[in-house]
Amino acid sequence: MKLAFVAIFAGLSFAVKAQQGYVVNDITSDFPIAKILNHSSASSSFQQFKETLLVIDFFGTWCVPCVRALPKLTALQQQYKDEIRVLLVSEESQAKLESFIKKQNSFTLPVVVDEQGVFIKSFQPPSYPYTVIVGKNGTVIAIPSPEEVNEVNINKWLSEQSTSIATINQVKKIDAAVVYSGNNTITGMVEKSNNKLVQLSQEFMYAAKTGEETIQFITQFKNMSFDDLKTIITTDDEKKAFWINLYNAYTQVSLKKNPEQYKKRSQFFGSKQIEIASKEFSLDDIEHGILRRSSIKWSLGYLKKLFPGKTEKTLRVDRLDYRLHFALNCGAKSCPPIAFYKPENINQQLDLATKAYLRGDAEYNEATNTVKLPTLMSWFRRDFGGKKKMIQLLRQLSIVPADKNPKIKFKDYDWTLYLQNYK
Numbered sequence: 001m002k003l004a005f006v007a008i009f010a011g012l013s014f015a016v017k018a019q020q021g022y023v024v025n026d027i028t029s030d031f032p033i034a035k036i037l038n039h040s041s042a043s044s045s046f047q048q049f050k051e052t053l054l055v056i057d058f059f060g061t062w063c064v065p066c067v068r069a070l071p072k073l074t075a076l077q078q079q080y081k082d083e084i085r086v087l088l089v090s091e092e093s094q095a096k097l098e099s100f101i102k103k104q105n106s107f108t109l110p111v112v113v114d115e116q117g118v119f120i121k122s123f124q125p126p127s128y129p130y131t132v133i134v135g136k137n138g139t140v141i142a143i144p145s146p147e148e149v150n151e152v153n154i155n156k157w158l159s160e161q162s163t164s165i166a167t168i169n170q171v172k173k174i175d176a177a178v179v180y181s182g183n184n185t186i187t188g189m190v191e192k193s194n195n196k197l198v199q200l201s202q203e204f205m206y207a208a209k210t211g212e213e214t215i216q217f218i219t220q221f222k223n224m225s226f227d228d229l230k231t232i233i234t235t236d237d238e239k240k241a242f243w244i245n246l247y248n249a250y251t252q253v254s255l256k257k258n259p260e261q262y263k264k265r266s267q268f269f270g271s272k273q274i275e276i277a278s279k280e281f282s283l284d285d286i287e288h289g290i291l292r293r294s295s296i297k298w299s300l301g302y303l304k305k306l307f308p309g310k311t312e313k314t315l316r317v318d319r320l321d322y323r324l325h326f327a328l329n330c331g332a333k334s335c336p337p338i339a340f341y342k343p344e345n346i347n348q349q350l351d352l353a354t355k356a357y358l359r360g361d362a363e364y365n366e367a368t369n370t371v372k373l374p375t376l377m378s379w380f381r382r383d384f385g386g387k388k389k390m391i392q393l394l395r396q397l398s399i400v401p402a403d404k405n406p407k408i409k410f411k412d413y414d415w416t417l418y419l420q421n422y423k
Helices: 001-010 064-083 092-103 118-123 151-163 197-212 215-222 226-232 236-257 259-270 281-291 310-315 322-326 343-361 374-377 388-396
Strands: 017-019 053-058 084-090 110-113 132-135 140-142 173-175 178-181 184-187 274-276 280-281 363-365 372-373 408-411
Touching: 053 064, 053 118, 053 151, 053 197, 064 084, 064 151, 092 110, 118 280, 140 151, 173 197, 173 322, 197 215, 197 226, 197 236, 215 236, 215 274, 226 310, 236 259, 236 274, 236 281, 274 281, 280 281, 281 310, 322 343, 372 374, 372 388, 374 408, 388 408
Parallel strands: 053 084, 084 110, 372 408
Antiparallel strands: 017 173, 053 132, 132 140, 178 184, 274 280, 363 372
């Protein structure tokens, strides 16, 4: 088995390293900022923003929790004036950000247009919104949750900033699987999994995101041994990470190549256009056969296949995890954002994906005691344990009060093609 596995990766190089994002106590380096909106100067450098306590908020105009947080961040900036500096960072285009700013009332926060990914590569936000607190000396003081960016903690961070002694802590680096064919290299910008096949799925996903060449990945997945696939991807955590990454990557690659496919979505999701270990799969096979453990697609999750195939039975998870619905991205605007999953911490990742998506999309109306939920929860309601379990989940996430039992309504699904929805 080892010899067969080595053959899969023959000719691959893993020599290049990729940077992991800054962590608490790291010393940040300086780098140029090519474009800033809503600021006295159109360009600057990161060093020039370190004159005060810096609150860096990575956001996207598509990210509902990010947009909801803007009034709070604006109020904190006004309250603390020159003591802090709130800096928004987005990798969206200048035109889209300028259009967004024009639609806001009294929008005063500076926005870094990070189209080249300089900020993103330095801080590596794993999800949005993502906030990093940097002190005057350039030290990362905290990486708080959105709820923790408040007056009490800002006072604490200001105090820590004035009394702390900077300790040099080099930015941590990790080995990243760098796959290349000929002279074309693709460098993973996320922390790698210890599982080599999951590494490959991560690198494939990154290449799909950045628009790099992906044919070498597709060829490697096609030619790998089925014995290796079933003996290297064995646990449910490995299966979820591997197949979620592949589903999202193949969706991106296919739709970027031919967006017209999306006009016939049933055919797009059902056609066997994916080859893994010389076996043909459709996106539906991956989602409903492997990840949903042989569930029938249009049955609200209540029906299972009577006679699933041998390949599906061999590869599928042992236990269905409802959180996968907040990780799979089908290319539509209503889809959850894409992340790079790894088995070593996939439970934390899926918890975060669930929390972020529902807090951004679920809408509770206290006056009518109703809650509007994303349509995908209706499509697969049995996966979530029915409406009763849905309410319990919403209470756990503090989306509805613990003493309320609201009526559930489901939103319409927005099938507008949107391929830039990344965490």
